[in-house]
Amino acid sequence: MAYVQRKIPFVGTADTNPETKPFFDGATAGKLVIPQCVQTKKYIWYPRGISPFTLGPVEWKEVSGEGTVYTYSVMERANPPYCIAYVTLAEGPKMMTNIVDIDFKDVKIGMKVKLKFINTEDGQAMPFFAPA
Amino acid sequence: MSLKGAGYIVGAWEHPTRKATDKSVTLLHAECAAGALADAGLSKDDVDGYYCAGDAPGLGPMSMIDYMGLKVRHMDSTDVGGSSYQVAVGHALQAIATGRANVCLITLAGRPRSEGQATGTAPRAGSPSQPEMQFEYPYGPATANMYAMCAMRHMHEYGTTSEQLAWIKVAASHHAQYNEHAMLRDVVTVEDVVNSPMVASPLHRLDCCVISDGGGALIVTKPEIAKSLKRPLVKVIGVGEAAKNQSGGEVDLTYSAARWSGPPAWAMAGIKPSDIKYASIYDSFTITVLMQLEDLGFCEKGQGGKFVMDGNLISGVGKLPFNTDGGGLCSNHPANRGGITKIIEAVRQLRGEAHPKVQVPNCDLAIAHGTGGSLGTRHVGSTVILERE
Numbered sequence: 001m002a003y004v005q006r007k008i009p010f011v012g013t014a015d016t017n018p019e020t021k022p023f024f025d026g027a028t029a030g031k032l033v034i035p036q037c038v039q040t041k042k043y044i045w046y047p048r049g050i051s052p053f054t055l056g057p058v059e060w061k062e063v064s065g066e067g068t069v070y071t072y073s074v075m076e077r078a079n080p081p082y083c084i085a086y087v088t089l090a091e092g093p094k095m096m097t098n099i100v101d102i103d104f105k106d107v108k109i110g111m112k113v114k115l116k117f118i119n120t121e122d123g124q125a126m127p128f129f130a131p132a
Numbered sequence: 133m134s135l136k137g138a139g140y141i142v143g144a145w146e147h148p149t150r151k152a153t154d155k156s157v158t159l160l161h162a163e164c165a166a167g168a169l170a171d172a173g174l175s176k177d178d179v180d181g182y183y184c185a186g187d188a189p190g191l192g193p194m195s196m197i198d199y200m201g202l203k204v205r206h207m208d209s210t211d212v213g214g215s216s217y218q219v220a221v222g223h224a225l226q227a228i229a230t231g232r233a234n235v236c237l238i239t240l241a242g243r244p245r246s247e248g249q250a251t252g253t254a255p256r257a258g259s260p261s262q263p264e265m266q267f268e269y270p271y272g273p274a275t276a277n278m279y280a281m282c283a284m285r286h287m288h289e290y291g292t293t294s295e296q297l298a299w300i301k302v303a304a305s306h307h308a309q310y311n312e313h314a315m316l317r318d319v320v321t322v323e324d325v326v327n328s329p330m331v332a333s334p335l336h337r338l339d340c341c342v343i344s345d346g347g348g349a350l351i352v353t354k355p356e357i358a359k360s361l362k363r364p365l366v367k368v369i370g371v372g373e374a375a376k377n378q379s380g381g382e383v384d385l386t387y388s389a390a391r392w393s394g395p396p397a398w399a400m401a402g403i404k405p406s407d408i409k410y411a412s413i414y415d416s417f418t419i420t421v422l423m424q425l426e427d428l429g430f431c432e433k434g435q436g437g438k439f440v441m442d443g444n445l446i447s448g449v450g451k452l453p454f455n456t457d458g459g460g461l462c463s464n465h466p467a468n469r470g471g472i473t474k475i476i477e478a479v480r481q482l483r484g485e486a487h488p489k490v491q492v493p494n495c496d497l498a499i500a501h502g503t504g505g506s507l508g509t510r511h512v513g514s515t516v517i518l519e520r521e
Contacts, residue, residue, distance in 0.1 A: 008270050012260020020266070045381035046267035052380040071288070071385055073280035074333045075272060077253045084277045086383055093381025096509075098271050109288045126270045 001104040004080035010120035019049030022060035027125040032115055034093070036061045045093040065115030066090040067129060074104045083107055087129050101130040135222070136400050138229040139236070140358035141366045141518065143172030143351030144479040146457075146472075148313045150464055152345040153246045157467075158189050158199050160241035160347045165200055168349035173361050174235060179351075180204050181233030183220040186211030187242065187467060196239065206233040212375075213504025214414060216240075217350070217471035218514030222371035224352040234354055241347030242467020251343050251468050252276035253331065264378075268509065276340060276417070277332035278508025282385040283419035284334055289386055289434065294334055296437035297418040298325035301338050301461050303445035304415065308458025310487040315342045316462040325418075339418040341459075346466030348476050364483040370401030370517030377510035388420075389513030390427035390501060397515040398429070403497060405429040408517075410481040410492045411452055412474035412500040415459040421445075424501055425452075428515070447490040456481065456490035471502035475516060482520040496520045 014024035026033025035044045035058035037051035044051060044058065051058050072085035083099040085107070099107050100116060112132035117125040145167030152160060161184070169175060182204045188196050192209040196202075206227045210219055217238055224236035244251055252275040258265050286292045302322055308314040320338060328337040358365055374392035398404060405428060413428075415421050422436035430452060431439040444450035457463050457477040460470040478498040480486045486495075498518045505511035 006272075009255075009257065011257045011265055011269050016260040016266065017263065043381065045378070046264050048263060070383065071281045071285035073277040073284055073335075074330075075253070075274065075277045076330045076333065077276075078272070082272055084271050084273060084281065086281065086385070094378070094383040095381065096268050096271050096273065109284065120270055 001074070001081060003100060003102055003104070005100070006080050006082050008118060008120040008126065010122040010124050014124060020047045023047040024124065026062065027117060027127065030117055031062045032065050032127050033060050033062050035059070043089065043091045043093045045095040063089055063091045066132070067113050069099065069107065069109055069111050069113060070094050071109060072099060072107050087113055098128050100128045133229060134400060135225040135229055135371060136369050137355065137367050139225045139352045139368050140355060141350055141368065141475070141479050142353050142358050142361050142363055143168035143174065143349070144476045145171050146348045146476045147241065147346040147466065149346050150313065150315050150344045151245050152243050157241050157243060158196065160243070161188060161196055161239045162200050164239050164241055164347045164349035165237055168237065168351050172351045172363060174351060176201065178235045179237045181206040181224060181227050181236035183208045183224060183236060183238040185209060185216035185240065185469070212512035214416065214469040214471045215502030215504035215512050215514040216469065217475060218500060218502040218516045219373050219512070221350065221352060221368060221475065221516050222373060222514065225368055225371060228352065228354045234357060236352040238350040238352065238472070239347065240467055240469055240472045242469065243345035244468050245343050245345045249343065252340055264509070273509065275506060276335060278506040279417040279419055280332035280335045282423065282507045285385045286419065286423065287334065290437065292422065292437040294326045295322050296441055297339055297422060298322040299440045299442070300415070300418040300421045300445065301325045303443060304455055304459045304461040306446045307456045307490050308462030310489040311458045311463050314458040314463040315344055335417055335419065341416050341461050341465045341470070344464040344466055346464050348466065348472040350472065350475060365521035366479050366482045367519045367521050368516060369519045370397035371515065372397035373512060373514040375510070375512045385508060387433065388423045388427050388503060388507055389511055390424045390515065393513040393515045394428045397517050401517040403517070407497050408452070408499050409495045410456070410478060410498040411454045412478045412498070413454050414470055414474060414501060414503045415455055415461045416465070416470065416503070418461070420503055420507060421454070423507065424503065428499070428501060447492060453490070453492050456486050469504070471504065474500040474502055478518055482518055
């Protein structure tokens with residue numbers, strides 16, 4: 001099943017939840033910037049302005065963009081089909097994303113992937129992952 | 133204070149409709165309420181506690197209380213999706229045990245089929261202030277592919293197969309053939325399931341539940357009132373509820389919140405899974421059933437595939453008869469919420485009022501477990517254990 005880029009929807013604006021601005025600023029600059037819990041040093045996904053591990057503060061850090069596929073599913077009923085996945089980032093957390101630029105029959109759990117930013121229909125860059 | 137036995141389910145009624153183009157959602161709620169009250173032998177004015185979920189029309193429970201002309205002194209509209217109704221039973225028990233209500237009415241209704249909703253395959257945008265929405269919606273999280281990602285990982289870790297998942301649908305179809313209201317009454321085979329079109333890999337069309345209109349209602353009351361009525365006594369002996377999610381990025385999709393909602397319910401009831409004669413298990417997808425069976429302790433983690441094979445869930449054939457009305461996989465999934473029909477069929481079984489072809493002999497202990505939300509992101513599991521007295 002050859003890869004066809006679909007239109008990516010977005011809701012709200014990068015200002016809707018003001019404290020997540022570092023993520024969106026990072027994405028616009030081509031960097032994956034996510035919160036890290038100051039106390040536990042654990043990285044957090046999805047981005048938020050307070051640590052779910054402690055309800056304490058977070059610091060925003062750029063991460064490597066390297067990861068492995070934890071699980072995935074190809075939505076064959078969609079036109080064009082797309083591959084949703086959770087990717088385990090090298091820094092620890094698993095994030096929901098799509099696997100792109102690959103024949104979907106070749107997607108495997110455990111495969112190495114790398115970050116790629118793609119613009120949504122609203123023009124906001126968001127992180128996707130392609131084969132490493 | 134244990135809630136064990138604090139309440140009895142004396143009324144249980146399922147709307148027979150599966151497509152209600154000629155009725156509003158509020159009317160369906162009210163018809164279900166009337167049906168459950170008649171089943172119990174009670175009247176509207178006996179109701180002093182009302183429970184619905186956040187999907188009921190109007191703000192919380194207010195419009196429904198107004199529409200049905202209720203006068204209540206306790207209410208709750210906790211919305212955790214399809215398991216809201218198991219949660220409501222537990223909350224009704226708390227209200228009864230503390231004297232806040234004597235007769236609790238729980239209603240559910242909806243008509244996604246008439247409204248043409250593509251429940252499982254079309255991602256639904258929520259408010260961007262919903263904290264995860266901006267970080268998930270761009271990736272197309274529909275319902276089917278969220279559960280599919282759980283199935284894919286379960287297969288990877290435990291060797292579960294599509295054929296094993298298919299057995300769950302096969303069992304449901306064996307039961308649905310006797311339900312005159314079921315949407316899908318044809319008995320299907322493992323081959324039928326795995327050869328049906330792929331929706332979201334690895335889930336096929338026949339791994340998915342139906343989309344239906346309809347609804348249901350329950351009446352929960354205190355022991356003194358239950359014993360004054362003319363219906364068989366169905367006592368609530370165990371309840372539990374738990375939320376599971378992405379845990380800040382520490383995602384594990386191989387188990388459900390049933391791992392946490394089950395133990396308090398089993399402890400309260402003072403029984404173990406092998407004591408259960410009949411199980412209603414939420415069946416939005418085949419994988420939902422398999423994971424919940426494991427997490428409730430009916431088999432070891434990872435052994436769900438082997439457990440459901442060879443008709444083990446078919447009444448009269450296997451060791452654990454499940455969803456003898458055909459469940460969400462074959463009968464109905466009103467309002468995209470299957471929790472209440474799980475409780476209703478468990479009540480039928482305990483009363484001996486299930487279809488004779490699927491009635492479990494001497495059915496005295498049953499479980500009705502629900503999952504609301506999405507197993508692949510965030511969900512609430514809720515467990516209700518019932519005993520025929």
